[in-house]
Amino acid sequence: DAKTTQPPSMDCAEGRAANLPCNHSTISGNEYVYWYRQIHSQGPQYIIHGLKNNETNEMASLIITEDRKSSTLILPHATLRDTAVYYCIVSPLNRDDKIIFGKGTRLHILP
Amino acid sequence: EPEVTQTPSHQVTQMGQEVILRCVPISNHLYFYWYRQILGQKVEFLVSFYNNEISEKSEIFDDQFSVERPDGSNFTLKIRSTKLEDSAMYFCASSDDTLETAQHFGDGTRLSIL
Numbered sequence: 001d002a003k004t005t006q007p008p009s010m011d012c013a014e015g016r017a018a019n020l021p022c023n024h025s026t027i028s029g030n031e032y033v034y035w036y037r038q039i040h041s042q043g044p045q046y047i048i049h050g051l052k053n054n055e056t057n058e059m060a061s062l063i064i065t066e067d068r069k070s071s072t073l074i075l076p077h078a079t080l081r082d083t084a085v086y087y088c089i090v091s092p093l094n095r096d097d098k099i100i101f102g103k104g105t106r107l108h109i110l111p
Numbered sequence: 112e113p114e115v116t117q118t119p120s121h122q123v124t125q126m127g128q129e130v131i132l133r134c135v136p137i138s139n140h141l142y143f144y145w146y147r148q149i150l151g152q153k154v155e156f157l158v159s160f161y162n163n164e165i166s167e168k169s170e171i172f173d174d175q176f177s178v179e180r181p182d183g184s185n186f187t188l189k190i191r192s193t194k195l196e197d198s199a200m201y202f203c204a205s206s207d208d209t210l211e212t213a214q215h216f217g218d219g220t221r222l223s224i225l
Contacts, residue, residue: 099154
């Protein structure tokens with residue numbers, strides 16, 4: 001079973017920042033936080049990952065609390081194309097480790 | 112940007128028939144995976160493959176399933192005798208050999224069993 005808890009759905013206005021929370025209170029010291037998303041009819045897409053420091057790339061920012069028990073994915077300027085299911089996953093950094101997907105958060109970007 | 116490609120995009124097959132789903136992973140990747148997603152449900156892990164052998168498989172991946180890397184570019188999933196409950200989206204993924212890596216997914220094959 002997935003080791004994370006996410007709200008089932010969220011809305012965000014186009015152009016605003018979308019902040020997606022994730023709880024992972026049982027995360028182990030060697031586990032990373034990964035975020036993927038799945039746009040309708042497409043395969044999952046990697047977004048970002050981190051261990052304990054905040055991370056930023058061209059798609060998003062990841063904020064991890066100091067105790068590592070929760071994190072927030074931030075899409076700084078949401079567009080309609082960001083409408084998708086967002087998955088928060090904790091996983092050790094093993095190259096061949098499977099991804100265990102939960103139900104994720106269905107993010108609706110509103111025009 | 113390199114991507115994982117899957118063919119066909121949609122496969123319709125009679126129950127009991129064999130089906131082969133094909134994937135071309137990203138060229139320098141060494142780890143390969145199959146996942147499936149039944150309509151309206153979660154994405155589920157099937158199998159991982161490295162160095163020409165299965166690394167891990169789930170309970171779903173029974174004797175009816177097999178994987179193969181027949182040449183240097185393709186990675187296939189075979190279902191020997193399909194059942195109605197095999198109807199799903201099947202996703203192939205690959206990852207490279209760097210320490211901090213992520214899995215890259217194809218857009219899937221929709222398998223419909225009649």
